[in-house]
Amino acid sequence: MAEDRLMEIYNQLFKNFGPQHWWPGDGRFEIIAGAILTQNTNWTNVEKAIANLKAACSLTPERIYNLQTETLAELIRPAGYFNIKAKRLKSFMNWLFENYDGRLENIEAVETRQLREELLAVKGIGPETADSILLYAFDRPVFVVDAYTARIAARHYLIEPPFDYAQLQSVFEDNLAEDVKLFNEYHALLVKLGKEYCRPKARCAGCPLEKLPHTIEA
Ligand code: SF4
Numbered sequence: 001m002a003e004d005r006l007m008e009i010y011n012q013l014f015k016n017f018g019p020q021h022w023w024p025g026d027g028r029f030e031i032i033a034g035a036i037l038t039q040n041t042n043w044t045n046v047e048k049a050i051a052n053l054k055a056a057c058s059l060t061p062e063r064i065y066n067l068q069t070e071t072l073a074e075l076i077r078p079a080g081y082f083n084i085k086a087k088r089l090k091s092f093m094n095w096l097f098e099n100y101d102g103r104l105e106n107i108e109a110v111e112t113r114q115l116r117e118e119l120l121a122v123k124g125i126g127p128e129t130a131d132s133i134l135l136y137a138f139d140r141p142v143f144v145v146d147a148y149t150a151r152i153a154a155r156h157y158l159i160e161p162p163f164d165y166a167q168l169q170s171v172f173e174d175n176l177a178e179d180v181k182l183f184n185e186y187h188a189l190l191v192k193l194g195k196e197y198c199r200p201k202a203r204c205a206g207c208p209l210e211k212l213p214h215t216i217e218a
Pocket of ligand 1: 152155156193197198199202203204207208209210214215216
């Protein structure tokens with residue numbers, strides 16, 4: 001059964017890697033900023049951008065909302081694509097202030113599917129970023145998938161290519177208990193696996209999933 005296979009993978013990863021303590025951010029707003037800044041870059045660069053924001057102004061919705069886009073872009077320069085990301089952060093801030101009075105706590109009562117639709121309507125926020133915000137900032141039971149997840153799932157026969165984001169996400173959401181903690185840890189473990197072993201050129205020797213059925217053709 002798919003659920004058993006998914007849990008077998010999870011258990012192997014957790015046994016080998018241990019808890020990942022995601023999301024690596026200090027508070028809800030920092031998690032959201034990090035989710036937007038991490039698009040197309042590595043986390044070290046995001047940390048530098050967040051450190052700049054913290055040094056220049058406290059990292060709060062009000063402060064970021066009131067920053068000029070050009071100033072914001074300069075502060076987040078280490079994250080790469082800084083002009084685009086500054087506009088994306090500003091788009092998020094505009095949505096937050098226009099709809100929720102600039103207060104993240106006002107979002108808590110919004111139903112998950114509606115909130116997802118609203119986030120996806122914000123310019124520059126795609127499914128992975130929206131789902132990261134839902135899961136890690138708002139504790140919603142939404143499974144985040146990314147390029148690592150796609151590679152590992154295809155190589156372990158969880159899904160047959162070609163597939164899209166929603167189809168891959170369904171593999172996990174339809175077969176796992178709707179559990180925020182599990183979804184949080186599982187995604188983080190898959191990222192670690194993808195970085196350390198399941199790279200474009202697979203390093204199966206010594207990988208925690210080495211003994212499970214897989215192919216590196218996918
Ligand atoms: S590196 Fe090999 S064994 Fe490990 S997850 Fe990728 S395909 Fe599976």
